[in-house]
Amino acid sequence: MTERERLEKWREQMGKELDRVMGFWTQHSMDKDYGGFFTCLAQDGAVYDDLKYIWLQGRQVWMYCRLYRKVPRFHQQEILSAAIAGGEFLLSYACPSAHSLKCAFVVTRNGQAVKIQRTIFSECFYVMAMDELWRTTHEERYKKAAHEMMVQIVHWVRVDPSGLGRVELPGAAQVNAMAVPMMLLNLVSQLCEGDEEMAKKYEEVGTWSVKMILQHLQRDGKAILENVSEQGQELPGCLGRHQNPGHAIEAGWFLLQHAIAHSDDSLVQTAVEKFVMLPFLLGWDQEYGGLFSFQDVDGHCPTQLEWNMKLWWPHTEALIAFLLAYQKTGDQRLLEHFEKVCEYVFSRFSDPEQGEWFGYLNREGNVALTIKGGPFKGCFHVPRCLYMCEEILSQLLDAKNKT
Amino acid sequence: MTERERLEKWREQMGKELDRVMGFWTQHSMDKDYGGFFTCLAQDGAVYDDLKYIWLQGRQVWMYCRLYRKVPRFHQQEILSAAIAGGEFLLSYACPSAHSLKCAFVVTRNGQAVKIQRTIFSECFYVMAMDELWRTTHEERYKKAAHEMMVQIVHWVRVDPSGLGRVELPGAAQVNAMAVPMMLLNLVSQLCEGDEEMAKKYEEVGTWSVKMILQHLQRDGKAILENVSEQGQELPGCLGRHQNPGHAIEAGWFLLQHAIAHSDDSLVQTAVEKFVMLPFLLGWDQEYGGLFSFQDVDGHCPTQLEWNMKLWWPHTEALIAFLLAYQKTGDQRLLEHFEKVCEYVFSRFSDPEQGEWFGYLNREGNVALTIKGGPFKGCFHVPRCLYMCEEILSQLLDAKNKT
Numbered sequence: 001m002t003e004r005e006r007l008e009k010w011r012e013q014m015g016k017e018l019d020r021v022m023g024f025w026t027q028h029s030m031d032k033d034y035g036g037f038f039t040c041l042a043q044d045g046a047v048y049d050d051l052k053y054i055w056l057q058g059r060q061v062w063m064y065c066r067l068y069r070k071v072p073r074f075h076q077q078e079i080l081s082a083a084i085a086g087g088e089f090l091l092s093y094a095c096p097s098a099h100s101l102k103c104a105f106v107v108t109r110n111g112q113a114v115k116i117q118r119t120i121f122s123e124c125f126y127v128m129a130m131d132e133l134w135r136t137t138h139e140e141r142y143k144k145a146a147h148e149m150m151v152q153i154v155h156w157v158r159v160d161p162s163g164l165g166r167v168e169l170p171g172a173a174q175v176n177a178m179a180v181p182m183m184l185l186n187l188v189s190q191l192c193e194g195d196e197e198m199a200k201k202y203e204e205v206g207t208w209s210v211k212m213i214l215q216h217l218q219r220d221g222k223a224i225l226e227n228v229s230e231q232g233q234e235l236p237g238c239l240g241r242h243q244n245p246g247h248a249i250e251a252g253w254f255l256l257q258h259a260i261a262h263s264d265d266s267l268v269q270t271a272v273e274k275f276v277m278l279p280f281l282l283g284w285d286q287e288y289g290g291l292f293s294f295q296d297v298d299g300h301c302p303t304q305l306e307w308n309m310k311l312w313w314p315h316t317e318a319l320i321a322f323l324l325a326y327q328k329t330g331d332q333r334l335l336e337h338f339e340k341v342c343e344y345v346f347s348r349f350s351d352p353e354q355g356e357w358f359g360y361l362n363r364e365g366n367v368a369l370t371i372k373g374g375p376f377k378g379c380f381h382v383p384r385c386l387y388m389c390e391e392i393l394s395q396l397l398d399a400k401n402k403t
Numbered sequence: 404m405t406e407r408e409r410l411e412k413w414r415e416q417m418g419k420e421l422d423r424v425m426g427f428w429t430q431h432s433m434d435k436d437y438g439g440f441f442t443c444l445a446q447d448g449a450v451y452d453d454l455k456y457i458w459l460q461g462r463q464v465w466m467y468c469r470l471y472r473k474v475p476r477f478h479q480q481e482i483l484s485a486a487i488a489g490g491e492f493l494l495s496y497a498c499p500s501a502h503s504l505k506c507a508f509v510v511t512r513n514g515q516a517v518k519i520q521r522t523i524f525s526e527c528f529y530v531m532a533m534d535e536l537w538r539t540t541h542e543e544r545y546k547k548a549a550h551e552m553m554v555q556i557v558h559w560v561r562v563d564p565s566g567l568g569r570v571e572l573p574g575a576a577q578v579n580a581m582a583v584p585m586m587l588l589n590l591v592s593q594l595c596e597g598d599e600e601m602a603k604k605y606e607e608v609g610t611w612s613v614k615m616i617l618q619h620l621q622r623d624g625k626a627i628l629e630n631v632s633e634q635g636q637e638l639p640g641c642l643g644r645h646q647n648p649g650h651a652i653e654a655g656w657f658l659l660q661h662a663i664a665h666s667d668d669s670l671v672q673t674a675v676e677k678f679v680m681l682p683f684l685l686g687w688d689q690e691y692g693g694l695f696s697f698q699d700v701d702g703h704c705p706t707q708l709e710w711n712m713k714l715w716w717p718h719t720e721a722l723i724a725f726l727l728a729y730q731k732t733g734d735q736r737l738l739e740h741f742e743k744v745c746e747y748v749f750s751r752f753s754d755p756e757q758g759e760w761f762g763y764l765n766r767e768g769n770v771a772l773t774i775k776g777g778p779f780k781g782c783f784h785v786p787r788c789l790y791m792c793e794e795i796l797s798q799l800l801d802a803k804n805k806t
Binding site: 040042043048049050051096104107108111112113114115116165167169170171172237238296300301302303305306307308309360362363368369370371374375 | 443445446451452453454499507510511514515516517518519568570572573574575639640641699703704705706708709710711712763765766771772773774777778
């Protein structure tokens with residue numbers, strides 16, 4: 001096959017898969033009584049629990065709006081209405097206390113708080129939802145909600161975390177966990193899309209996030225570590241040696257987007273070589289294929305029981321990262337890695353019969369959990385990946401047509 | 404083989420395995436500088452992290468004292484000294500605040516608090532350690548520490564949980580989680596050994612714990628559910644349908660001990676039939692052998708990633724439960740189940756070369772994590788099981804010799 005034929009083949013496959021996946025969510029996840037979405041869905045879409053996880057509510061609102069706004073065939077009233085109902089559910093129930101912007105982690109079907117985490121992530125997905133909902137509906141109150149929460153998140157991260165409810169303990173290291181600056185960088189990219197005023201406002205937060213992400217490149221550039229000290233030093237023990245290949249690769253494409261937007265060629269190279277290629281090559285299971293969930297940089301056995309399981313989301317991050325990197329650099333190795341991951345995901349995670357992917361395979365690549373959605377898996381990583389890949393592949397083909 | 408030969412064979416195997424397992428811990432886990440124990444140990448015993456998990460510190464002190472006190476060949480100064488050093492470490496560092504008995508979940512090697520859980524379990528293992536240390540050394544300050552903490556635990560569980568630091572949320576169900584009354588019943592049994600005054604003092608707590616455990620027998624006696632309401636009703640969703648076969652079986656032998664001590668034949672029957680046999684028969688993997696970690700009573704796929712992994716501790720609980728039940732009832736089926744589990748554990752979990760068992764197998768029964776100890780696995784379930792089985796088998800053989 002010529003390169004054009006390969007790109008066309010994948011574009012078609014991504015598009016069809018996106019339709020199937022979104023069909024699953026629109027058919028099974030809508031809560032027509034209370035708004036918001038069911039995400040605990042069995043293989044066939046049956047609801048096996050009606051709890052609502054705020055990360056997943058926010059992500060699904062974002063996904064619906066993004067597709068409605070950017071992909072003509074999803075510009076449907078049904079998609080928009082569900083997104084608005086999800087956004088209104090978040091506005092009503094995400095924050096259990098009237099005196100704080102701290103969000104719940106999970107609420108009951110009708111919005112009563114069940115559990116609160118002492119982290120910023122529920123709040124981050126709330127921001128993504130609200131900002132995208134504003135871009136879709138142009139209702140200012142969504143924009144206001146997004147920016148009010150963003151200010152709060154930045155305050156918790158950079159000024160005073162006490163509002164998160166954490167207890168400071170003398171033996172607990174001050175950690176720069178990669179998830180935090182990654183999320184902030186992603187939010188900055190979200191909030192600044194096509195908006196110079198916002199781009200100026202969040203410029204410094206973006207620069208700081210990039211700096212904090214780059215601290216995770218350790219050991220003379222030979223490893224990405226998930227947790228480092230706040231000064232960027234390696235931490236002792238399992239915490240310090242912990243690696244999460246999928247997370248590193250996701251950080252890679254966040255950095256790459258930022259580098260492209262800021263015409264920073266040096267950052268492009270670091271993002272691709274160190275945050276995408278390096279963890280991919282070290283994290284790919286040479287025996288059975290697929291990305292390990294966790295690794296220990298010194299080769300010790302991780303203590304997480306699922307360390308050698310193959311989860312859906314690292315693979316979706318790898319697809320986006322390789323395709324975006326290929327688009328930027330034209331390096332054929334990147335296209336080959338993209339295709340290698342494609343072969344793995346379409347033969348292992350995809351479920352042509354019912355739509356949406358399986359999420360959890362054992363090391364050998366067989367389905368270990370038959371659920372399609374759960375407390376940590378919703379309408380997000382798979383459709384985001386398919387939508388982005390379809391879009392990049394279209395751009396690549398358009399560019400080819402112009403030359 | 405005659406029954407006597409079978410019992411003799413297993414007694415010998417249990418004894419040899421106990422020696423090998425304890426050899427692993429005495430050789431590798433002692434922290435001679437700070438007291439307490441390293442429990443993050445690789446297959447060969449190498450320390451891969453020096454954090455100290457309070458559950459595991461307390462359990463190892465208990466195990467060392469129990470063996471020193473009850474098994475002549477472990478009546479060694481080295482064992483006693485290590486237990487005392489572990490107990491002193493707990494007295495110095497388990498409670499991070501001078502104003503509360505709340506214990507840490509994990510501390511640094513030199514005792515600085517890293518993390519505090521909002522549960523009672525660190526405290527429970529502290530009580531086990533202190534009581535057993537008192538019985539071994541006859542030093543009153545250990546007894547005092549045990550009883551002071553026990554009073555606090557009972558207060559948190561039955562009167563006011565606010566000292567645990569939990570936030571009450573409107574959507575969170577009031578749950579009777581089986582772990583709580585199970586632990587209390589186990590502590591009552593520990594504190595009352597050979598002590599009529601204590602037996603009287605804790606009689607009511609024991610009765611209450613039994614009642615709360617029995618609430619978990621649901622669905623007309625056809626299922627043990629891990630979480631029920633505080634009134635003993637089934638709860639909605641995954642939480643309510645959650646089953647943990649190993650936990651049910653462990654509760655079974657706790658109940659059985661209590662029933663034997665109180666000459667309660669009806670409770671003997673419930674313990675054996677409903678808490679041991681039922682979850683064993685439903686929880687045993689018919690395809691690959693071994694007990695599943697988690698199940699959903701309605702047959703949905705659990706959302707816990709490790710649901711189909713085979714963990715060491717449910718199997719050790721099954722060995723104790725079947726042997727104790729066999730000793731009490733003489734029912735041959737129980738001896739056969741005991742032997743079936745023996746065949747599985749000695750061929751799968753045991754590591755004759757290095758001592759101590761592997762803890763985490765995949766569904767097929769192959770080692771998934773090569774660690775021998777970690778944040779949740781220390782010197783406890785395996786040696787407790789081997790010691791108890793050796794003791795019961797000896798009693799069975801003694802009884803045979805008398806007839």
